[in-house]
Amino acid sequence: MEQEEVLQSLFKNRTGILATMHKKEEVISPILEKELGIKTVVPKGFNSDKYGTFTGDVDRIGGQFEAARRKAEGALALYNESLAIASEGTFGPHPHIPFIPFNREVVLLIDKENDIEISGMAATTETDFKHKRVKNFTDAYEFALSAGFPETGIVVKVSEHSKDPNEMIKGITTKENLEKAVLYALEESADNEIFLETDMRALYNPKRMKNIEAATRDLVKNITSLCPSCQWPGFKITDRTKGLPCKWCKKPTQLTLSYHYNCSKCGYSEEEKYPEGIKEADPGNCQYCNP
Numbered sequence: 001m002e003q004e005e006v007l008q009s010l011f012k013n014r015t016g017i018l019a020t021m022h023k024k025e026e027v028i029s030p031i032l033e034k035e036l037g038i039k040t041v042v043p044k045g046f047n048s049d050k051y052g053t054f055t056g057d058v059d060r061i062g063g064q065f066e067a068a069r070r071k072a073e074g075a076l077a078l079y080n081e082s083l084a085i086a087s088e089g090t091f092g093p094h095p096h097i098p099f100i101p102f103n104r105e106v107v108l109l110i111d112k113e114n115d116i117e118i119s120g121m122a123a124t125t126e127t128d129f130k131h132k133r134v135k136n137f138t139d140a141y142e143f144a145l146s147a148g149f150p151e152t153g154i155v156v157k158v159s160e161h162s163k164d165p166n167e168m169i170k171g172i173t174t175k176e177n178l179e180k181a182v183l184y185a186l187e188e189s190a191d192n193e194i195f196l197e198t199d200m201r202a203l204y205n206p207k208r209m210k211n212i213e214a215a216t217r218d219l220v221k222n223i224t225s226l227c228p229s230c231q232w233p234g235f236k237i238t239d240r241t242k243g244l245p246c247k248w249c250k251k252p253t254q255l256t257l258s259y260h261y262n263c264s265k266c267g268y269s270e271e272e273k274y275p276e277g278i279k280e281a282d283p284g285n286c287q288y289c290n291p
């Protein structure tokens, strides 16, 4: 079968439950519809916040993939369907450059009918993940503008560790509401200082929305990559081998020598050597030639 036929027979015109409530369908649905023919449905009343929030009032259980899986499984159980899509994001310092903020998005598809679970991922430093302590509205407004306000929403908390819903105001997108929230929080604050952060929910965060779109494209790329042996979707990179040799001394470096593709259905695997298109590493990457 051709790739097109395989994908059509698996996904075309099926209903996919989109386990989300923050308008992520705006970027996810058109891609899944166009590329796979899946008709996505956002269930009314699906409370994805119960699986964890960014503001700390509900803790997330498990890692990022686990959280996405729990949402997708939760939606499948609730709506008696066999196909679900969920996404999950994380924010924090860049893993190698601590002072740069970093956003990683995962979009996961679970298909119970065909026993398929495939994910897509996108990571970026293009994010408005920021916070600040302030003592007055002037400083609060200045911070907000520096974080992309009003396109990016703001959360005002009485203190950094506030968990009580009465101690935080989310989704602020107007100057007027920001001022109200700041004055309210200052009133409640014990030390005349309050805590502001960017609202990281997708609908209040255009940069995050873009990254969710990129993760969805990565998901489609992984789904449409079929196993050369059994034609099943999801033939993707599962491992990489380091050790691209140095151009001068030929000793192995930390750079990628090969990618390993693996089929979760039949177990077929393939090694792709020199995936970056170069056979030798620049000596600048060599621990012997460039100490």
Ligand SMILES: [Zn+2]
Pocket: 246, 247, 248, 249, 250, 251, 283, 286, 287, 288, 289, 290
């Ligand atoms: Zn070398």
Ligand SMILES: [Zn+2]
Pocket: 227, 228, 229, 230, 231, 232, 263, 264, 265, 266, 267, 268
């Ligand atoms: Zn296979």
